[in-house]
Amino acid sequence: MSDPFRQRPGIEVLNRFMPGTAGASLGITITEHGADFLRATMPVDERTKQPFGLLHGGASVLLAETLASLGGQLCLDPASGQRVVGLEINANHLRAVTAGTVTGTARPIHVGRATQVWEIRIEDEQGRACCISRMTAAVVGN
Numbered sequence: 001m002s003d004p005f006r007q008r009p010g011i012e013v014l015n016r017f018m019p020g021t022a023g024a025s026l027g028i029t030i031t032e033h034g035a036d037f038l039r040a041t042m043p044v045d046e047r048t049k050q051p052f053g054l055l056h057g058g059a060s061v062l063l064a065e066t067l068a069s070l071g072g073q074l075c076l077d078p079a080s081g082q083r084v085v086g087l088e089i090n091a092n093h094l095r096a097v098t099a100g101t102v103t104g105t106a107r108p109i110h111v112g113r114a115t116q117v118w119e120i121r122i123e124d125e126q127g128r129a130c131c132i133s134r135m136t137a138a139v140v141g142n
Contacts, residue, residue, distance in 0.1 A: 001036055001107075001108055001109070001111070002035075002036070003035045003036060004036065004075045004108050004111045005033070005035075005071075005074045005075055006074070006075055006076060006077055006078070007073075007074045007075075007076075007078055008033065008074070009074075010033075011030055011031065011032070011033060014030040014033065014070065015029060015030050017070065018030070021066075022062055022066075023062065023063075023066040025047065026042055026043075026047050026048050026059055026062060026063070027042055027043045027045070027047060027048070028040050028041070028042045028062075028063055028066055029041050029042075030070070031103070033074075036107055036108070037071075037105050037106060037107045038067050038070060038071040038074070038105070038106045039067075039103060039104065039105045039106075040063065040066065040067055040103070040104050041101050041102065041103050041104075042059065042063045042101065042102050042104065043100075043101050044097050044098065044099055044100055044101065044102060045099075047059075049098075053098055054096045054097065054098055055096070055097040055098070055102065055130065057091065057093050057131075060091060060093065060102070060104075060122055060130070060131040060133070061089060061091050061133060063102070063104045063120075063122060064089065064091060064104060064106070064120035064122065064131070064133035064135060065086055065089055065135055067104050067105075067106035067118075067120055068086070068089075068106050068116075068118035068120055068133075068135040068137060069084055069085075069086060069135075069137065071106045071108065071118060072084035072108075072111075072116045072118065072137045072139075075108065075111045075116065076139065080141070080142055081141050081142040082139050082140065082141040082142055083139075083140055083141050084116060084137045084138070084139055084140075085137060085138050085140055086135055086136075086137055086138075087115070087136045087137060087138050088135065088136045089133060089134070089135040089136075090133060090134055091131055091132070091133040092131065092132045092133075093130070093131050094129050094130055094131060094132065095124065095128055095129065095130040096130070097124050097130050100124065100125045101125060102122050102123065102124055102125075102130060102131075103122070103123050104120055104121070104122045104123075105120065105121050105122075105123075106118050106119070106120045107119050107120075107121075109134075112139075113139060114138065114139055115136060115137065115138055115139065116136070116137045116139065117134065117135070117136050117137075118134065118135045118136075118137065119132070119133070119134050120132070120133040120134070120135065121133075
């Protein structure tokens, strides 16, 4: 997909949306905004592990939805008064991660007037896929 983003506020500005959110509580940091993707990292630590020491699937889904929601918002005209809200999200957990940092990359599959579909790939520090997620969002408002 060619560049779907209508807004490019910069990484520092994007990270200013994080304080006071679930993403901030889990240490999510936006790291890159490319022509067709948005990328962020999340630590694998006591905030994001399940009781058996593995990256919690819910933390992976939270990273995925954070990226897709933020990316989706960046595809909208800021003057429109519209917002992106999640309708459905799924995740396939492919590999256990016990330490370090994971990186999520969200890419739009479909950016329409009423819906958006995003694919989010989460990788470990070796670049191996640990989770593949897909989110469908509704575009609401005006």
